Amino acid sequence: MNISKSQKLYSQALQFMPGGVNSPVRAFKNVGKTPLFIEKAKGSRIYDADGNEYIDYVCSWGPNILGHAYPEVIEAVKKSCDKGLTFGACHKGEVELAQIIQKNIPSMEMLRLVNSGTEAVMSAVRAARGFTGRDKIVKFEGCYHGHSDGLLVKAGSGLLTNSIPDSAGVPEGFTENTLLAKYNNIDSVAELFEKYGSDIACVIVEPCAANMGVIPPKKGFLKFLRDITCQYNSLLIFDEVITGFRLSLGGAQKYYGIIPDMTALGKIVGGGMPLAAYGGKKEIMECVAPSGSVYQAGTLSGNPIAVSAGLATLKILQNNPDIYNELERKSYLIESAATDSGLNVNRVGSLLTVFFNNAEIQNYDNAKQSDTKKYAEFFGYLLENGIYTAPSQFEAMFVSAAHTDKDIAYTCDIIHNFK
Structure with a gap:
């Protein structure tokens, strides 16, 4: 060749x-x-x-x-381009996309559009900490949640491929509140909650792991995470950047029948353009600025071109x-x-x-x-x-x-x- x-x-x-x-x-x-x-x-x-x-x-x-x-997606993008590439302001497409996301993933009672899966997860974790007033988070070895500092600990994906256990340039203080558990291992999670339960803001998990290769959850694993987070008044975040609209219209949470408090979406939700979203229960998302004190912003968030691609894609899947x-x-x-x-x-x-x-x-x-x-x-x-x-x-x-x-x-x- x-x-x-x-x-x-x-x-x-x-x-x-x-x-x-x-x-x-x-x-x-x-x-x-x-x-x-x-x-x-x-x-x-x-x-x-x-x-x-x-x-x-x-x-x-x-x-x-x-x-x-895909012809309908390309046509939607072309029409949107004719109207301008970016406004830095509100537009109708944002509302329409939020509506179709919420219709298919009802647990996302309110949501915010962002530009990448990394940004969506980072923002969801910040909102969880702001809502609970706690600092510690639980993540799983081999689950990749983007390249924000606090989540680059045994993160799978490119780090695992290139034999990099952690990332240089991340100060120890950025990960001191990140607790590691083993995917599909209930005991490892229970031990962390027994020791740190009152300080744990959230558990973040790929409901079906796909960044250390595809690894499905064992029967009862996701339900256990739902139950223990409720027991300790922590939040459960599903990182559905890969699984959202992939495993079903309702994502992994519909596929497995387990409803998280918050969800991060990416990839398919943007229809091939840079777009992602995070959201969850209304009372949590109302902590996000300008409604609340958890700050998150983005110049290109809700970009009209990306929104048009995402909206066209989700409509096709829905129909x-x-x-x-x-x-x-x-x-x-x-x-x-x-x-x-x-x-x-x-x-x-x-x-x-x-x-x-x-x-x-x-x-x-x-x-x-x-x-x-x-x-x-x-x-x-x-x-x-x-x-x-x-x-x-x-x-x-x-x-x-x-x-x-x-x-x-x-x-x-x-x-x-x-x-």
Whole structure:
């Protein structure tokens, strides 16, 4: 496969950007390859600078649930661009988007639009602290909640991929109130609450972990988190940046039937544009400025272009509920092809990870024992056969509505032949 143009662009990028990339997860360092530079995308396909075509299972790390360049979304963005790129003021689209979010995720009684998942989570945690008057938070090893200082502790995703346990540049004081528990381990959470319960503002969790590879919650785990936070008058925050509108229209909270106090959304909610949201119970969100004393602001929050993309995407999902049944069917076929080939797969809905590890993957400790060299072989094999997946053992494959039965059948055949 000729990737000479990508190689040339990468050598240029290395002169201007750390590692030649604008986000660590885009680097192909841990799979021993040069990152591809993408020229265009349409439907289930992406095309690199050398003209190579790939079936894409990264889907921009999740936002493109409808596929790339979905016509109705593109048209909505074009119409919005004609009216101006940014106002720095209120507009009708913000209200419409908030309404459709709240309709499908009723636990978000009030919400605030922001620009990224990192910002949404950071702001939700600040609101939880302001509402409870407490400082400590509980997070889980291997769950990634963005790159804000207080949450970069055993954070999974790019940190795990690049063997960075924590981030340099984060003072100890920023994480001294971050308590670590083990995902899917009830006892580890109970011990923290027994020791610090009256000081814990919130528990933040990916209801289905997807940043140490896909790891579903064990039966009873989320209910336990709901119960213990209620017992100690702490808040439960679901980080649904990945799972929101991915596992169902109502996100993971509807999928699993557990209702949090607060939710952070990203990726799909912006329809491929930089947009995210956080929200929850009215009494909590009324603590946020200008209604309350918890400050959070953003010049581009509620940007009209991003709002138009998000609104178009959510309307399509809302009006076509069979999309989720089709995503389940297609994803199951890929899972079955991998398991039939003797590979270890975790899947929830249209999220899945092939682990090169013979153990049952239930938490961070299990995940990090995976054979990353074998995964690199798998990644390279798929890439050479025109299938683009995440360049990391610890990320998810995303199936989209644009993946055709032919795409899925070809993918299954290629996986079957991996040795």
